[in-house]
Amino acid sequence: MTASVKTGAISIRGVGKRYSEDAPWAMRGFDLEAAPGELVAIVGASGCGKSTVLRMVSGFEGPTEGEISLDGAPIKAPGPDRGFVFQDYGLFPWLTVAENVEFGPKQAGLGRAARRERVQEYLELVGLTRVRASYPHQLSGGMQQRVAIARVLANKPTVMLMDEPFGALDALTREQMQADLADIRRRVGTTVLFVTHSIEEAVQLADRVVIMTGGMSHGVPGHIRRIVDIELGEERDPTSTAFTDLERAISEEVHAKL
Ligand SMILES: Nc1ncnc2c1ncn2[C@@H]1O[C@H](COP(=O)(O)OP(=O)(O)OP(=O)(O)O)[C@@H](O)[C@H]1O
Secondary structure (H helix, E strand, O other), X not given: OOOOOOOOOEEEEEEEEOOOOOOOOOEEEEEEEEOOOOEEEEEEOOOOOHHHHHHHHHOOOOOOEEEEEEOOEEOOOOOOOEEEEOOOOOOOOOOOHHHHHXXXXXXXXXXXXXXXXXHHHHHHHOOOHHHOOOOHHHOOHHHHHHHHHXXXXXXXXXXXXXXXXXXXXXXXXXXXXXXXXXXXXXXXOOEEEEEOOOHHHHHHHOOEEEEEEEEXXXXXXXXXXXXXXXXXXXXXXOOOHHHHHHHHHHHHHHHOOO
8 A cells, every 4th residue: 555646636627516406506616626645625614515515526416517527537426436434434234344344345346365455454554453343333433433434445446535524523532533544644645525614623634625605595606715725744733823823714714704
């Protein structure tokens, strides 16, 4: 496993979504180019269309207008090159940890020996080899989310889509998961689109933060207000002035009037 992956370039151009013909635009005019290996966080008030963007990149929803492509190929449907991590983990409760991680590679037709190796590799990556025979309900929330991440990465996706993945975890576990995700990302090199309600989390993890605003309840489609570069290096100290300044600036944009 190396960080030499050069695929995973996401291009979102002029994208808008309305959920039905007579519904107002949920979001519109969304433009974003994410480079291979980049982590882009999306923040913004409830209903501005953050999850809609992720679902369209996943292929579960199609855009009403505009184009989304991955490494130059238009996205038309879900595929194993894009993995989705949800807030509620989404594990199969009737399968063990190892079987959950093995699920995707098995679906893809990988042979038994290669599957075993793949499972070992990704359980090691998330530090869970010792609970491989446990069932999800026997694990803490943080551990379940690690399994979910391993399950997604075992398909070797070029893009990981994470929708408020640490939102259900307590503060300490959440901090640990953020550190682990930063580490995993350095080792795997997957492009990540990460939706969060926590501005601190966005500044902690992202290369760039997309600030969205608007939404149907505001009478205007959700849209990008600003994209902020986070140039804080790898080791980020949330108590540093540079960190808190960025956090404050983003928070002001999120809460500013339309
Ligand atoms: N399947 C759907 N059918 C109809 N409308 C939908 C559907 N999914 C989302 N919407 C609407 O689209 C708008 C954007 O929703 P979305 O979930 O993308 O926002 P969000 O920014 O992720 O919100 P939150 O932070 O609360 O999760 C909302 O007004 C929502 O009601």
